[in-house]
Amino acid sequence: xxxxxxxxxxxxxxxxxxxxxxxxxxxxxxxxxxxxxxxxxxxxxxxxxxxxxxxxxxxxxxxxxxxxxxxxxxxxxxxxxxxxxxxxxxxxxxxxxxxxxxxxxxxxxxxxx
Amino acid sequence: xxxxxxxxxxxxxxxxxxxxxxxxxxxxxxxxxxxxxxxxxxxxxxxxxxxxxxxxxxxxxxxxxxxxxxxxxxxxxxxxxxxxxxxxxxxxxxxxxxxxxxxxxxxxxxxxxx
Numbered sequence: 001x002x003x004x005x006x007x008x009x010x011x012x013x014x015x016x017x018x019x020x021x022x023x024x025x026x027x028x029x030x031x032x033x034x035x036x037x038x039x040x041x042x043x044x045x046x047x048x049x050x051x052x053x054x055x056x057x058x059x060x061x062x063x064x065x066x067x068x069x070x071x072x073x074x075x076x077x078x079x080x081x082x083x084x085x086x087x088x089x090x091x092x093x094x095x096x097x098x099x100x101x102x103x104x105x106x107x108x109x110x111x112x113x
Numbered sequence: 114x115x116x117x118x119x120x121x122x123x124x125x126x127x128x129x130x131x132x133x134x135x136x137x138x139x140x141x142x143x144x145x146x147x148x149x150x151x152x153x154x155x156x157x158x159x160x161x162x163x164x165x166x167x168x169x170x171x172x173x174x175x176x177x178x179x180x181x182x183x184x185x186x187x188x189x190x191x192x193x194x195x196x197x198x199x200x201x202x203x204x205x206x207x208x209x210x211x212x213x214x215x216x217x218x219x220x221x222x223x224x225x226x227x
Contacts, residue, residue, distance in 0.1 A: 036218075041220075041221075041223075042220050042221065043117075043119070043206050043208075043218035043219050043220040043221045044157070044206065044208075044218040045218070046215065046216075046217075049215075089156065089157070098145060098162060098164075099145055099147075099210045099215075099216060100147070100159065100162060101147070101157075101159070101208075101216060102159075103156045103157045104156060105155065105156045106154075106155070106156050108154070
């Protein structure tokens, strides 16, 4: 079945460092790909998405490019802030699955001043 | 933007009681609602998918008699944990999706069974 694999956390960075969180997927079809962010004690917020190969999703300085050839959707940010500290989830959704999301295990990011 | 309200945000109750969690879409019609369970420092596990006016579809391994889901209107779905026990303690999150609306998540309900 479909699955999503993320790099293990926690990831600890200093403020203004470059961030990469790896995400790879397996899917039978051509899924849409998402990054969600979860702040402590809260639900998930959509950070960015891409719906087809070579699409780049971006939001709040975060970017991810849908790479079909490597089945990847790595999240990047050029300069992280303390306020970016959260858990980040990569997810996919197949077009014929009624919107069902399959999540990776999540990667905790901690940014130190 | 679209908002999903989940209530209560935190509940503590004794073993054996039933607990109802509400999920409301505040400014759009949610044709589909999803219920997830999240253990500490783990990912979200989809429990069930509910479409307005029809029975919920449960994921493998989820007891439908234990976790009752009702989606009676286009703005409200409820999850009732029946005869809750300590192993049911978890963080439960709902999401709602509508026509041309991607999934929007509630803020979650932390359930603690003593």
